[in-house]
Amino acid sequence: MSEENVSEIARKLEVLKLRFKEKAAKDISRLQQAAEQFRVGRFGPNDVVAAYHSLHRLAGSAGTFGYTVLGEEARALEVLLKPLAEINGELAPAQVQRVVDLAFVSRVASLVDSLSLDPVASQRTGAALLPVTVEAATDAVALVVHSDPEQAQNLVQGLELHGFFPVAVPSLKRAVEHGLADVSVLVVKDAKMLSEGSVLESVADTPPIVCVGAGDSFDERYALAECGVDGFLCEPVDVPLLADTMERLITEREESGSGRVMIVDDDPELLEHYGLVLEQGGLKVWRVNNPADILGALSEFRPDIVLMDVQMGTFRGPDLARLLRFEPEWLGLPIIYLSSENDREYQTDALAKGGDDFLVKPVSDAFLLRAVSVRCYRARQLDKLVSRDSLTGLLKHSVARSEINKEYVRCQRRGEQAVVAMLDLDHFKHVNDRYGHRTGDLVIKGLANLLRHQLRKSDVIGRYGGEEFVVALPNCSLIDASRVLQSVCEHMAGIGFQSDGQEFHVTLSVGIVPLQNYLTSDDAIDAADQALYRRKQAGRNGVTVGEEAPITERTQV
Known part of the structure; x- marks a missing residue:
């Protein structure tokens, strides 16, 4: 990330801190008025719950913006008010007055004094202290x-x-x-x-x-x-x-250092702050301020994990988590509660309703980034068990076909060109029979790694089965695809594999066709497979373009 972007994020974080301070001052003023009314027995059926939620929000967000003293005192007052907020039914004035006495009212009033304290230095410079990721170079x-x-x-x-x-x-x-x-x-x-x-x-x-x-x-x-x-x-x-x-x-x-995170929180300043911190750390973030929008956002963004507050107005995080689990698609999606609620029994109950983990507010910027990055990495690793071949790390057969079909649809919709290729290691049975399956696995992984380096990140690369691979190259002509895949063949033939002191080489055969020229993506894959068969008949170790290609671009390398 450039210094200019870092400075811009730092500026935005400072603006958010000022907005929080203004909003907190108004919340404290309303809390003070409510506490005065509670002390003399004047309150409506939902007033105590509303005050409790206001203290809960302050306790969870103040520390994030550097107002640690405010957050700790709000948390202490929240704990005092919690038993009243959890009573089902009408509250008697005497019940409330036993908790909201003169000392309670005085403590609420003193909350505003905490806003005059300068935020701690580590939070003031929070954006600059966070690690900044560097974009990976094209070449390894x-x-x-x-x-x-x-x-x-x-x-x-x-x-x-x-x-x-x-x-x-x-x-x-x-x-x-x-x-x-x-x-x-x-x-x-x-x-x-x-x-x-x-x-x-x-x-x-x-x-x-x-x-x-x-x-x-x-x-x-x-x-x-x-x-x-x-x-x-x-x-x-x-x-x-x-x-x-x-x-x-x-x-x-x-x-x-990568991942996709969806944050669900009804506090706009806190939501934006968390988003900026995680984005500066190299993560992609989708912010959801209205919990009712979560299903549409999930389908569009498809995150690795979800960070969700426990209490968001009339919505409760555990109930939202349970709602998400209605859909089989989201059964495995990790949901991390981010809340100031530190009651272990409550946390356990919330986890039992569909959550996976708890991060207790306030959390420092550095801890939040580290905790979320680790959880994203773990989620992506588990997802790879489902979609990736265990030996090569490439897409599995069914997933590769699905991705190629998506590319086919895109080509048809936009009128663009792409190439699909089938690749097969020559005489691979001989390798397994003579040198053993462990050496054969190393040859397969060697080709997989070579494809990752020689092709683009946007290209689809899958292990089709055994020693056979499938590749789709978006926005690529047959001529360019022939040249690139011929280079792969040459590199593969030059690699010397070792077994019991013996060196041997393995060659590669490839068949390619234009993806957009067929009725379906499966037809294109079949045509590429036929071109691969003809390459085998022609002597292996090279690239053959399918017969269905336009005459102006049909070549053999």
């Missing part, structure tokens, strides 16, 4: 830190075939001087990490670190773990295994 940049230039160059050449952009540097000091902001992963010789690892302490956001080394004892591995290493491989290095480890760590890192 890998710095190789190794004392042996020849071995470093071998790693560089091997990682290039897997779609990485590797750069060799002789030391960690040079790596830091190079700059790590756009680096996706560090590959470091273990001795270098143990002797020079302290230079990374000055780096605010270190990329994942994979060490390579000859030593493989428990003590040696533990020493690397103490240094913050994320992965380790023994020398001589199996480059496809190294590439797979790097890809896994990069994916985990990228997903840990």
Whole structure:
């Protein structure tokens, strides 16, 4: 995020703080008038409940804007009034007067004094103190830190075939001087990490670190773990295994700082504040101020998690959570209550009605961002179990077909072009029979990682079954698709896989067709499969365009 955007968010947060202060002053004035009336026995059937809810809102929101003393005192008064608010039926004046005495009225009046206290410094500069995410580079940049230039160059050449952009540097000091902001992963010789690892302490956001080394004892591995290493491989290095480890760590890192969050809260200032804090941390946020709008917002935004207040006017969070669970689509959606309610029994009851977790207000900006990011990451990981192939992390067969159909519909509606491709590893049964299924799995993951690096983030990539893959490339011509997928074939053929000291290579066959030229997306996939079959007959290791393509663009590579 740019400095300009950070400054703009800081300005908006300061405006929200001023709005909160003005609104809180009015709420306290109304509470003071109500308390005076309660003390002399003058109140309507819902007046006590309304005052309780006002104190509840102050208790939950004041700390967020830096008014900690106000929040704590409002919480104490809320606790005193709660037993009255929970009584079903008419309240007798004597019941209320036992609680709302002169001391209670005086404490309510003194709430306004807390607004004159300057918010704590950490909240005043809250936006600037939050971590700012950096957009990931298009290429997966890998710095190789190794004392042996020849071995470093071998790693560089091997990682290039897997779609990485590797750069060799002789030391960690040079790596830091190079700059790590756009680096996706560090590959470091273990001795270098143990002797020079302290230079990374000055780096605010270190990329994942994979060490390579000859030593493989428990003590040696533990020493690397103490240094913050994320992965380790023994020398001589199996480059496809190294590439797979790097890809896994990069994916985990990228997903840990992303997510989609829906916030449901009837307090507009608090809603906006939470939204700005989470957006600055790299999350996408949808704000819902009116709980009645939640179903439409869910369908449109499809969040990873929902943050929801427990009490929102006439709406209660647990009842809204139960309502959402009416729909099978939202049964697995994590719902996190965000409330100043700290009664454990009440929390447990609220969770039993459809919630998944509780965050008690007030929460600091940094804690909110960290807590929500962790929960988003966990939700996305669980979702991957449903939609992603466990071996490759690519879309499962059925999900890939569904995504390709969506692209097909988009092409038909907008008159745009796209390409669908079927890919198959050549003689893969021979690989499994000769080298074993574990080595075969590594070959499959090698192709999956290569596709992730060679293709765009907007492209659909799925594992169709076994050694077969399906790809859809939006806004792409047959000529461009042929060129890109031919490059994938060449990179795949150049990768050297290892098994029991033997090196072997695996080639790739591809069939492609224009997605928009068929009656259905399934017809296009079938046509691409037929083109793949013809590629196999023609000698494998390359790309064949389906016969149904327009003559002006029909090519074979």
